[in-house]
Amino acid sequence: MPTNINKPKQRRYIRYPIELAAVLVVDNRLKFDGVILDFCLGGFFLALKSPEQIPLDKAIKVQFSIAAATGGEQYEIDARPCILPAAALASRSTTCRGTHSTR
Numbered sequence: 001m002p003t004n005i006n007k008p009k010q011r012r013y014i015r016y017p018i019e020l021a022a023v024l025v026v027d028n029r030l031k032f033d034g035v036i037l038d039f040c041l042g043g044f045f046l047a048l049k050s051p052e053q054i055p056l057d058k059a060i061k062v063q064f065s066i067a068a069a070t071g072g073e074q075y076e077i078d079a080r081p082c083i084l085p086a087a088a089l090a091s092r093s094t095t096c097r098g099t100h101s102t103r
Helices: none
Strands: 016-026 030-040 043-048 060-065 073-083 088-100
Touching (some): 016 043
Antiparallel strands (some): 030 043
């Protein structure tokens, strides 16, 4: 079966690289630190800082904030996992709520 390894990956959405600190919140009580490494219209990739067993059958949210230079916006996203490589979580965003930071 011939394959073309030089063929670009076909993705539904363009991915944008970023390094943004985030917190994965499971069931509104367990918190895991991580970094969002890329995002696109369909979701984002969250690399966790320490590989731990995460109960993904519970409600999952991702919290992050944008730098104060842009207004200090804080966000909480309802998310659902779609790919689970070791110590990472690729997620599809379902709802995004932003609140302005008063820090």
